[in-house]
Amino acid sequence: MTGTPAVEVDRHILEQVRTRLARDGMALTPEYVARALRDQGRPVGDRAVLAVHDALRREVIGAGPLEPLLRTSGVTDVLVNGPDQVWMDRGAGLERCAVTFPDDEAVRRLAQRLAASVGRRLDDASPFVDLRLDDGTRFHAVLAPLARPGTTLSLRVPRARVFTLAELVAAGALSDTGAALLRRIVERRCAYLVTGGTGSGKTTLLNALLSLVDPGERLVVVEDASELRPDHPHVVSLEARPANVEGAGAVPLQVLVRQALRMRPDRLVVGEVRGGEVVDLMAAMNTGHEGGCGTVHANSAADVPSRIEGLALAAGLGREAAHSQLASAVDVVVHLGRDHGHRYLAEVGVLTRDADGLVEVRSAVRFDPSGREYEGAGADRLGVLLR
CATH class of the missing domain: 3.40.50.300 (P-loop containing nucleotide triphosphate hydrolases)
Incomplete structure (x- = not known):
């Protein structure tokens, strides 16, 4: 097992802050997260604020919890088979990673956000997509229930440089x-x-x-x-x-x-x-x-x-x-x-x-x-x- 696990955050708290963020249209900052937690009567210690902030940031920037894997030296592919199976290839075959998603809806959200970032549609009417992200990563997704055991993502990482x-x-x-x-x-x-x-x-x-x-x-x-x-x-x-x-x-x-x-x-x-x-x-x-x-x-x-x-x-x-x-x-x-x-x-x-x-x-x-x-x-x- 390899990879970087997601920060453990209560999903109910995370959902409440996410909903408020969408409603207010505010920038995601530690200060905003602290205010949202305080208004809910939640603890606002530095660790709690940063944990919620980092968890939300992974969902709205880059490839979310997959970002550390995509930046791992030598990685060529990152594969997601539903919320509980994440794999990567560093040139010596597939390795199971410790990264997981809380549920299939989280995988689906990530897939839809990546597709939307380059102007592509991904929903029940158009349940699969094949595209290139802005950084050159090749991205393919198939939504559940077409894919089992859940929404499936395949990311092919471009080489940082050309080998001689x-x-x-x-x-x-x-x-x-x-x-x-x-x-x-x-x-x-x-x-x-x-x-x-x-x-x-x-x-x-x-x-x-x-x-x-x-x-x-x-x-x-x-x-x-x-x-x-x-x-x-x-x-x-x-x-x-x-x-x-x-x-x-x-x-x-x-x-x-x-x-x-x-x-x-x-x-x-x-x-x-x-x-x-x-x-x-x-x-x-x-x-x-x-x-x-x-x-x-x-x-x-x-x-x-x-x-x-x-x-x-x-x-x-x-x-x-x-x-x-x-x-x-x-x-x-x-x-x-x-x-x-x-x-x-x-x-x-x-x-x-x-x-x-x-x-x-x-x-x-x-x-x-x-x-x-x-x-x-x-x-x-x-x-x-x-x-």
Whole structure:
């Protein structure tokens, strides 16, 4: 168990002060809390006043009782499963935290306040939301009773800074050989996809790779929620926009990919390919935009062609056309794995076509969690690409 527990305050007292605060429209200060407690005939010692003030402050500022967890060094995710289960991930798997909420209504209040802070609606008529908070934190919520055992919150914390390849090597995510290989892929302007499961470090690695791009090149980054912030002097970021409360004003990723093509990108980057934008991205990579890249959720490198095929079919592109576009658009797949919370480079593969014209990923180099490498059947093809 880890985390910072909430200050113990009588919920009835807290509710009374909260109601008066809302009624009076006053600023939340220790002086106001002391006056409210005195008017109720409550103790007004310094400890009592500060306890009530701090409890209310957590409810109206930042992420409430989750704020200390979000500020914990190395944390990547904070997850709330109802009022009694709060978890966080610091890179070594999920840890149960000591933080709890008094009831599901408190979780719901926090979720609604965070959604309202960026102008989004969250209520029984619209019981889920996916957005980015002002500090860059990715926030997703589903209200009870849709979610059980209660209102569910998922917060993805942005990295305070971008890791370098050398730091990823030091952390054991890459071997020296793997880092040199990835550096060469970027230098040779290969088109590549970074793949892996949720939480495997795709965004972290892509940030590091984009930071290696020649400073004279222009990066245009398209994302559903802004997470890529490479250490590079010339980056333009486009972020998708969901519909407003009236259901209007949405700007999907697919539209932004098309806009990006008109912005003279030297490298077009799609932060996460998970919809119809895959068709536009492959078309862009087939029209002279070398070095393009993106991330894709996939369980293995071998699954990437079927994953792309499914996304393309949903967007109206036939199977044969999807494989033809993929074969011409992408050179390399960089696949990441997780082993008991340890994130690491698992495989680098190349795309080839079989006798039926369908694309398959042929392993060029595999790595085990310790960094040992094993050459695969695609090594010769990768060598040709990196000459």
